[in-house]
Amino acid sequence: MTIIVMTVLRWLLLLLAGAWGFSCPDYDSIATPNVAADKFKLTDFTGDWYLMGTSEPTLPSFCKCGTLQWFVDSDGAVKQYHYTMTAQCSVVKFPATMKGESSDPKRPGLLKENLAVFNHSVAPYVPNMIFDVQTMDDGNVVGFTYACLLGKSGINLYSFNVVARKPILSLDTVKALVTKQNERVGGILKVDGIRYTDSSSCGWKGDSVIV
Numbered sequence: 001m002t003i004i005v006m007t008v009l010r011w012l013l014l015l016l017a018g019a020w021g022f023s024c025p026d027y028d029s030i031a032t033p034n035v036a037a038d039k040f041k042l043t044d045f046t047g048d049w050y051l052m053g054t055s056e057p058t059l060p061s062f063c064k065c066g067t068l069q070w071f072v073d074s075d076g077a078v079k080q081y082h083y084t085m086t087a088q089c090s091v092v093k094f095p096a097t098m099k100g101e102s103s104d105p106k107r108p109g110l111l112k113e114n115l116a117v118f119n120h121s122v123a124p125y126v127p128n129m130i131f132d133v134q135t136m137d138d139g140n141v142v143g144f145t146y147a148c149l150l151g152k153s154g155i156n157l158y159s160f161n162v163v164a165r166k167p168i169l170s171l172d173t174v175k176a177l178v179t180k181q182n183e184r185v186g187g188i189l190k191v192d193g194i195r196y197t198d199s200s201s202c203g204w205k206g207d208s209v210i211v
Contacts, residue, residue, distance in 0.1 A: 023188075024127060024148035024156055027110045030185045032132040035109040040133060042079050042102050042109075045143065046070045049163035050204060051085070052142075052174045055194045056159040057149065063087035063094060064195075065202035068163060078103045082116060088202070100125055113147075126150065128159075132181065141165040144181060146189060158190040167204035171196050 034040065051066030059066070066087040074080040079102040086095045100113025109130030128147040135141050147159040162174055169177075174196055182189045199205075 024158075025146070025185070025188050027107055027127075027129050027131070030129065030131045030146065030189065031107070031109060032184075034133050035130055037106050037108055040108055040130075042081060043072050043075065044133070045081075045130060046072055047165075049143065049165065050167040050199075051087075051161065051197060052164050052167065052169050052199075053162040053178060053194045053196045054159065055190065055192075056147075056161065057157045059085075059087065060089065061195060063089040065197065065204070077105070079108075081111075081113075098128075100128065134177075138168070140168060142169070142177065144177075160189060160191055160194055166206050167197070167199040167202070168206045169199075171198065 047070060049068040049070065051068060054066065064087060066085055068083050068085050070081065070083040072079060072081045080100070081102070082097055082099040084095050084097045086093055088094075097116045098113045099116035100111050102108055102111050104110050111128045111130065112125035113128050114125050126147065126149055128145060130143060130145050132144040133141065134144075141164065143163045145159075145161045145163070147161075149157040149159060160178070162177060178191050178194060182191050
């Protein structure tokens with residue numbers, strides 16, 4: 001038991017050390033006009049997505065080929081939503097459901113969420129930000145999210161994610177998109193440690209259907 005505790009503590013210390021020098025950004029400092037209230041609504045994010053890149057610290061590196069299924073549960077003044085992320089962890093498919101809300105009508109991509117078990121959140125909500133959505137030349141839609149796992153704490157963990165409606169983005173394209181996003185905001189996003197998805201190794205194709 002002592003060895004397990006020490007291993008977990010060492011893992012947490014490494015993660016926090018890697019996040020040193022960063023802080024949870026204000027949404028307006030990273031959001032693009034593509035997610036302004038007159039162009040984007042939360043229901044635009046419903047449906048299936050392929051996880052093309054992620055730095056999610058709670059997702060083990062051996063879990064790959066992530067997909068997301070998004071749902072808006074209440075479209076009122078305070079919009080409630082949930083999504084399930086499913087990844088292939090060795091020989092087992094592992095699902096995790098996040099539950100949250102969007103309460104700022106002027107910033108529909110500014111979200112608060114956390115892990116849900118039996119439809120109930122197991123911890124206080126923390127920021128997750130849909131800060132850009134792009135339609136590529138081929139019609140594919142790509143979304144960018146950034147989460148601060150410890151809220152607005154000075155010591156934090158961050159999750160940068162790139163999702164796509166179709167898993168047809170090359171590795172070089174995804175990396176270039178990430179670099180461009182971080183350069184656009186002056187390098188305030190923590191992008192090191194992103195793990196990129198090889199669509200071919202996942203068996204994904206342009207006409208793949210998430211099941």
